[in-house]
Every structure is written in C-alpha cells, then in structure tokens.
Amino acid sequence: MSKADAIGTLINKFLDPDIDLSPAGIDNHSMGTVFEELVRKFNEENNEEAGEHWTPRDAVRLMANLVFMPIESEIRAGTYLLYDCACGTGGMLTVAEKTLKEIAARHNQQVTALLYGQEINPETYAVCKADMLLKGEGESADHIVGGAEWSTLSHDAFPAQEFDFMLANPPYGKSWKKDLETMGGKDGMRDPRFKVMHEGEELSLVTRSSDGQMLFLANMASKMPEDSCRLLTSYRECETREDSWDWLDRVAEMVVDMAQPLPETVESWDGERGMCPLCGGGSDSYYEQGFKLPEGLRRHLVGYGRTRQCVFTETAHKLALDDWFERFHEAEENQRVEHENKRQQRRSTETTYQVDPFGPPKLLEEDAHSVEGARTSEQMLLATMRLEELGLEKRFSSNVEAWVDERPDWIVYADPRTSGRIDFTVWKKPLPKRRPVRSYNYRIQSFYLLDSWKNDLKKKYESRLPGDE
Numbered sequence: 001m002s003k004a005d006a007i008g009t010l011i012n013k014f015l016d017p018d019i020d021l022s023p024a025g026i027d028n029h030s031m032g033t034v035f036e037e038l039v040r041k042f043n044e045e046n047n048e049e050a051g052e053h054w055t056p057r058d059a060v061r062l063m064a065n066l067v068f069m070p071i072e073s074e075i076r077a078g079t080y081l082l083y084d085c086a087c088g089t090g091g092m093l094t095v096a097e098k099t100l101k102e103i104a105a106r107h108n109q110q111v112t113a114l115l116y117g118q119e120i121n122p123e124t125y126a127v128c129k130a131d132m133l134l135k136g137e138g139e140s141a142d143h144i145v146g147g148a149e150w151s152t153l154s155h156d157a158f159p160a161q162e163f164d165f166m167l168a169n170p171p172y173g174k175s176w177k178k179d180l181e182t183m184g185g186k187d188g189m190r191d192p193r194f195k196v197m198h199e200g201e202e203l204s205l206v207t208r209s210s211d212g213q214m215l216f217l218a219n220m221a222s223k224m225p226e227d228s229c230r231l232l233t234s235y236r237e238c239e240t241r242e243d244s245w246d247w248l249d250r251v252a253e254m255v256v257d258m259a260q261p262l263p264e265t266v267e268s269w270d271g272e273r274g275m276c277p278l279c280g281g282g283s284d285s286y287y288e289q290g291f292k293l294p295e296g297l298r299r300h301l302v303g304y305g306r307t308r309q310c311v312f313t314e315t316a317h318k319l320a321l322d323d324w325f326e327r328f329h330e331a332e333e334n335q336r337v338e339h340e341n342k343r344q345q346r347r348s349t350e351t352t353y354q355v356d357p358f359g360p361p362k363l364l365e366e367d368a369h370s371v372e373g374a375r376t377s378e379q380m381l382l383a384t385m386r387l388e389e390l391g392l393e394k395r396f397s398s399n400v401e402a403w404v405d406e407r408p409d410w411i412v413y414a415d416p417r418t419s420g421r422i423d424f425t426v427w428k429k430p431l432p433k434r435r436p437v438r439s440y441n442y443r444i445q446s447f448y449l450l451d452s453w454k455n456d457l458k459k460k461y462e463s464r465l466p467g468d469e
Contacts, residue, residue, distance in 0.1 A: 033057060035089070035127070055169045060092050063167050064099040070275030070282065070290070072103045074260060079112040083163035085152045085219055086170040087117030087144065090128035096167060114139060118157045119146035153215055154179040156193065158223070166220045176212030193222040196233070203236060203323055217315055228278065231255070232312060235320035241328045248317055252301035255313075256294045276300055278312040347399075354395075354402035355415035357427055357442075358435040361400045364417055372419040382451065383416035390461050410444055410466055423448045426466060 014021065021031070068075070080100065084092050097113040104111040115132070119125040125146025132141035145157035153176055183189045186206050194205045194215060207214045221229060231251060238244040259274040273290035274297060275282050281300065282290040291297040296307075303309030343363065352361035365374040375383060387394070387403050392414055395402040403414035411431070415423040426444040436442065447464040449457065 055088070055091065057091070057095070059169075060095045061099070063092065063169075064096045066279075066281065067096065067165050067167055068099055068103050070277075071260070072107065075100070075104050075107065075109055075111065077104075077109045077111060079114060080164040081114050081116060081162075083116045083158070083161075083166045083220075083223060084168045085118055085166070085216055086168050087119045087128055087146075088121070088124045088169075090115070090117060090131055090144065092167055092169065093117055093140075094131075096165065100165070114143065116140075116143040116158060116161070116163065117145070118150060118152050119144070120148065120151045122147050125150075151179050151182075152219060153212060154182040156191070156219070161223060162225055163223050164225075166223065168216065168220065170213060170216035172213045173211050174213075175210050176215065177209040179212070180206075180209050193219050196236075201327075205319060214315065217311075221312075221315075232278075232316040235316065235323060238320075238324065241324065241332065244320070244324050244328075247320065248302050248313065251313060251316075252298045255301055256297050259293060259297055261293060262290050276310050279310045281308070281310060284308065350399065352400050353415065353417055354400055354413070355417075355423075356413050356425055356439075357411070357431050358439045362417070372421065374417055375419045379419055379451075380416065383422055386422065386449075386451075386457065387414055387416060390458060407465075412465070420451050421448045422451075424461075424464070 013019065020026065026034075082093055082096050082100070084090075084096075087093055093115040097115060100113055101111060115137070117128060119128060125144070128146070129141050129144045132138075132144060149155060150157060152170075180186065180189075183191060186204070189195055189206060196203050196205070205215070205218045221232060224232075231254060234251065235244065235247050238247055255277055258277045260277075261272040261274050272293045273283075273288065274293050275290045276297060278301075282288075283296070291300050299305065299307040301310050301313050303314060343366070346363060347361065350363060352363055354361050364380075384394075390405075392403045392405045392412070395404060403416065405412035405414075408429075410429055411427050413425050413427065415425070423446065425446045428442045428444055431442060444466055445464075449460060453460065
C-alpha cells in the first residue's frame with residue numbers, strides 16, 4: 001500500500017470524524033458484523049465458494065432459535081457445552097451463547113456457556129480465537145482449534161467428547177478426497193465416527209468422496225448425548241429384514257415419548273403441541289408452533305405424506321437402509337433364487353393355471369389374494385362346476401389348465417384359484433402371437449363373482465361383459 005501511495009488515503013478514512021470506529025462508537029458485535037460483511041464481499045468478488053467463509057446473521061439467529069427455543073422451559077442453571085465443527089470466525093457460537101443466556105435469563109436461570117469449535121482455514125480460525133481472547137473468554141478460546149492441519153473429518157480435535165448443543169454450516173457439495181486419503185482410504189479408515197463396530201461387525205458411514213456433508217452430520221451425531229445417539233443407531237440391532245420393517249416407527253414412538261408439550265402460554269386450538277426433540281423443528285404453519293402431540297410429531301419423524309421429515313431420522317434411516325442392504329441383500333437374493341428354482345420344479349409336475357393370454361401359467365397359490373388365500377381341492381371342485389354352469393370352456397394342455405369364453409371381438413379368461421371368488425379378465429381380439437410390450441392395451445375390463453352368490457349367476461356374468469347392460 002505504501003508503494004501504491006494508498007496508505008495515507010486509508011489513514012484519512014479512519015480519521016474521518018464521520019466514521020467513528022472507536023469502542024465508544026461501535027460495539028464488538030457490530031464491528032464483527034462489519035468484518036464479516038467485508039469477508040463476504042471480497043470472497044464473492046474472488047469467486048470463492050458460496051458460504052465458505054460467511055453465513056448470513058439472520059440465518060445464524062434463526063438456527064440458534066431453533067436449537068434453544070423448543071426446550072427453553074427445560075433449561076436450568078448450570079454449564080452447557082456448545083460445539084461448531086466448522087466454526088469459521090466463531091459467529092455461530094457467539095450468537096448461540098447470547099441466545100442461550102437471553103432465554104435462561106427470561107426464566108431466571110443463571111447459565112455458563114463453554115464454546116468449542118474447529119476450523120481448517122488458518123485466517124478465520126485466528127480471527128475466531130482472537131475475538132474470544134479480546135472479549136475475555138479465555139477458557140472458550142482454549143477450546144477453539146484450527147489451522148490447515150485441523151480438518152474436522154481427518155483430525156477430530158474433540159474425540160469422545162459429548163456436547164449439549166451443536167450447530168454448524170459445514171461445506172456442502174465439496175470434495176473430501178484429500179481427507180479420505182489422509183485417513184487411509186475407505187478400506188483403511190478406522191475412525192470410530194465413520195466406521196463403527198456392532199456385535200463384532202464393522203459398519204461404515206462413509207459417503208462418496210465428492211461430497212462430505214453427511215460426514216459432518218455423522219461427526220456431530222457421534223458427539224450427541226448417549227441416549228439420542230444410541231436411539232438413532234439402533235438400526236444396527238435389527239438381525240433380520242423383518243426386524244427392520246418397523247424400526248423407524250419404533251424410533252418415532254420413543255422420540256414422541258421424549259417430547260415436552262409447549263407452555264400453556266402458547267395458544268393452540270387442537271390440543272397439546274410440542275417441538276421435535278431431535279431437530280427442534282415445528283409446524284410450517286404461520287399460525288401454529290410445534291407439532292400436534294402425538295400424531296403430528298410422529299408424522300414428522302417418519303416423513304408421512306407431505307410432512308417435512310426430521311433431518312436426523314431421515315439421515316439415520318438412509319444409513320439404516322444402506323446397512324440393511326449390505327447385511328441382508330445377499331441372503332435374500334439367495335433365498336429368492338432358491339424359491340424360484342423350487343417354483344419352476346413344481347410348475348413341471350403340478351397343475352398350473354393360465355389366467356391371461358400373455359403371462360406364464362401360475363401355481364395354485366401363486367399371487368393368491370393375501371386375505372382369502374388359495375382354494376382347497378373341495379373348493380376348486382365347486383369353482384369348476386360354476387365355470388361349467390356359466391358356459392366357459394376348459395382348455396387343458398399338458399399340466400396347464402385354462403378356462404375361457406371366446407367371443408367374436410373379445411375373450412374372457414377366468415382365474416378360479418382364490419378362495420371364495422372367481423376373477424374374470426376380458427381381452428380384446430385379435431391377440432398378438434407374441435407378448436406385447438404394453439399388454440394392458442389389450443385388456444378391456446375385469447370383474448369377479450363371489451361363491452356366496454347363488455341366484456341368477458348367468459345373468460350376473462353376462463351383465464358384466466362388454467356391450468351388455
């Protein structure tokens with residue numbers, strides 16, 4: 001700046017009486033806001049990645065409110081640990097601390113907040129630590145770790161440490177290939193945050209190297225209090241596919257039991273409401289806070305319908321699906337192949353039924369209705385007599401049986417296999433010799449007759465055919 005003869009101009013700006021940058025003219029928070037605005041402005045001009053160095057203050061305040069407000073009535077006097085795994089200049093931690101103390105003061109509670117953060121960028125780490133030292137928060141400053149060698153993913157500064165509250169804006173859509181190589185690659189990685197042991201089996205939470213955002217969430221999940229962490233990782237306890245079917249519902253039920261109703265001062269026309277104990281989220285409605293207890297919260301936890309799902313249960317469920325696939329898929333595939341081979345053997349020896357013009361013949365119980373089930377031999381005899389009474393023709397080739405009613409423009413195929421009913425399907429003629437790609441284009445309609453119907457069966461049957469009233 002001296003060589004460019006610009007330093008004098010800069011000094012004049014600072015001495016300008018219209019610009020008061022002294023502690024009396026601008027407080028510490030406002031000065032930090034000015035600094036972060038300059039960081040944002042110049043990084044955008046240098047085409048830096050969006051959000052890498054700066055998060056809007058409005059977004060930070062909103063995040064802090066989402067963290068604390070759902071449980072503000074439960075905050076008691078004491079010391080709380082706050083953590084940001086990508087802390088930057090420490091803005092989120094500072095706002096979170098301020099929000100926590102304001103909420104505690106409203107409830108006449110005296111709290112102390114210890115701030116923990118990790119940052120890989122040396123410049124922003126230095127600013128964060130210096131800011132805390134200048135504010136006299138030396139203990140929190142000791143818990144701010146950073147520098148080029150302190151990547152949160154490859155070099156966890158707080159292993160085995162649990163925190164009361166966590167919030168962060170980690171990099172999204174950014175490669176972590178360098179960290180992956182430092183950690184020994186996917187096969188060599190042994191970090192307990194991302195490779196966990198369960199009943200002697202190693203389970204992986206590692207994502208693709210092009211995007212490490214899920215790993216930051218896994219890092220935070222590993223530092224949750226034990227009860228919540230155990231709940232969200234309980235999918236590892238599912239020993240069979242059948243156990244996994246209702247895992248998310250079981251988790252939702254336990255989380256609903258953890259939920260606390262909002263204070264009576266919060267008006268609600270439909271009963272008790274509460275915030276999500278995991279993500280702190282509430283209703284998207286402008287007029288209502290929280291979720292209706294218990295059903296509204298349960299829908300949020302499982303992602304029912306159009307309800308916005310809790311980010312923690314959504315992420316845990318994705319990890320669970322991957323885990324279950326790795327553990328169960330091979331056995332299920334072997335079981336499916338074995339079952340199909342047995343079915344093929346039975347098709348060559350047992351009576352099968354041609355129930356449509358294009359599909360393969362089916363065994364008696366194959367695709368049977370889940371409620372009624374397949375017919376017994378006595379019930380099949382009754383169905384045969386009824387089909388003959390209706391005028392359908394029995395066609396038999398080898399061990400394949402078909403009941404048809406052929407007319408000039410269409411043909412009816414009967415399916416007598418389901419107990420208590422006979423299903424009919426009408427197909428348009430002429431039928432192609434080979435199975436068409438869109439066989440449904442030849443299907444005109446379908447209907448059924450119940451075994452319990454005794455009167456005017458022929459009339460009921462004819463009235464359901466095309467062209468009849």
